[in-house]
Amino acid sequence: MAARWLLVRHGETAWTGAGRYAGWSDVPLSDAGREQAACLGARLSSLPLAAAYTSDLRRARETLELVVQGLGAPPRVHVCRELRELHFGDWEGETYAALATHPAAGAVLGGEGAAPGGESLAHLVGRVTRWLQRLRRDAAAHPDATFLIVAHGGPLRLLLCLLLGLPATEHWRFQLDYASLSEVTWDAGAGVRIVRLNDRLHLDGSPMYTARGVTSAASSLACPAGAATGPGHQRGAREGLFQ
Numbered sequence: 001m002a003a004r005w006l007l008v009r010h011g012e013t014a015w016t017g018a019g020r021y022a023g024w025s026d027v028p029l030s031d032a033g034r035e036q037a038a039c040l041g042a043r044l045s046s047l048p049l050a051a052a053y054t055s056d057l058r059r060a061r062e063t064l065e066l067v068v069q070g071l072g073a074p075p076r077v078h079v080c081r082e083l084r085e086l087h088f089g090d091w092e093g094e095t096y097a098a099l100a101t102h103p104a105a106g107a108v109l110g111g112e113g114a115a116p117g118g119e120s121l122a123h124l125v126g127r128v129t130r131w132l133q134r135l136r137r138d139a140a141a142h143p144d145a146t147f148l149i150v151a152h153g154g155p156l157r158l159l160l161c162l163l164l165g166l167p168a169t170e171h172w173r174f175q176l177d178y179a180s181l182s183e184v185t186w187d188a189g190a191g192v193r194i195v196r197l198n199d200r201l202h203l204d205g206s207p208m209y210t211a212r213g214v215t216s217a218a219s220s221l222a223c224p225a226g227a228a229t230g231p232g233h234q235r236g237a238r239e240g241l242f243q
Contacts (some may be wrong), residue, residue: 002185002193003139004146006044007156010055010063011036011179019096022059023088023118029062036179036203037066043181043202049075050145051138053131055083055152063179064150075148082131085152086124089117111169121158125168128158140188156182163192179203 011033015022029037044067052075054064061079068074091099091108099105107113111121139147149156157171163184175198176182183195 001144002187002190003143004195005135005139005184005186006146006148007159007176007182007184008040008063008067008148008150009153009156009176009178009180010059010150011066013059015093016178020093021088021091021096021099023085023092024057025092026058028058033059033178034062034066037063038069039202040179040181041067041070044148045070046072047146048073049148050142051076051078052148052150053078053080053083053135054150055079055085055155056081057084057152060150060152064148067148067150080131082127083149083151083155084127086121086154087115087119089115089119091115091118111171121168124154125158125162128155129162132159132162136186136188139186143187160184160194164194174198 011029013022013027013033014030015025015027016030016033040063049068049071052064052068054060054077056079060083064077068077088094088108104113104115108115108118114120114123135147135149139145149159153176154171156176157174158168160166160174160182161168161171163186177198177200179200179202181199181202182197183199185193185195
């Protein structure tokens with residue numbers, strides 16, 4: 001039997017429209033972000049959850065609160081600092097456009113350095129790796145259970161890289177939109193299987209939407225954006241990934 005891990009990126013924030021790097025800045029959800037989270041909550045309303053894990057930043061906690069509001073039996077919630085977004089230090093609050101020509105931007109977004117006063121991609125990998133060890137222990141204790149993880153684009157993409165054995169610098173190949181749902185199954189013997197990626201059917205008005213739980217339609221799988229592009233596309237693909 002395999003445990004199910006539901007990976008959710010938080011909803012849109014007050015900084016999304018302006019295209020600002022959020023990092024550790026504790027910005028709240030926007031009205032649109034709250035509506036997105038409520039839609040996802042309706043989709044998952046009857047799905048039993050063994051536990052939920054969230055970043056300690058407000059935008060992730062608010063998303064989780066709205067998602068679990070409609071559950072008949074709210075899960076145990078674990079607030080995890082390890083699931084915070086990449087820390088951009090002095091660059092937080094700056095727009096993507098303002099930093100696009102910064103001489104260090106390419107190295108920072110490419111995982112080769114850290115923003116002034118911030119942290120490197122390697123440091124974020126260390127945080128996510130330690131947290132993944134905890135999740136695996138919990139899943140081993142409840143092998144047929146479903147777990148909900150609400151976090152940010154950076155940690156969730158790195159989690160997928162760790163699970164699939166990909167280099168951390170390839171994280172940008174996974175597109176995870178705001179309030180998207182991805183699903184992974186895992187067991188200690190067979191390992192990991194990606195069931196869905198960047199699923200937003202709960203937001204697009206699709207007739208496949210269901211309030212009875214997660215749809216199992218094969219078409220809900222999405223291909224990672226940028227997977228067919230070359231290195232020249234990477235910088236543009238990386239802008240906006242960390243919020």
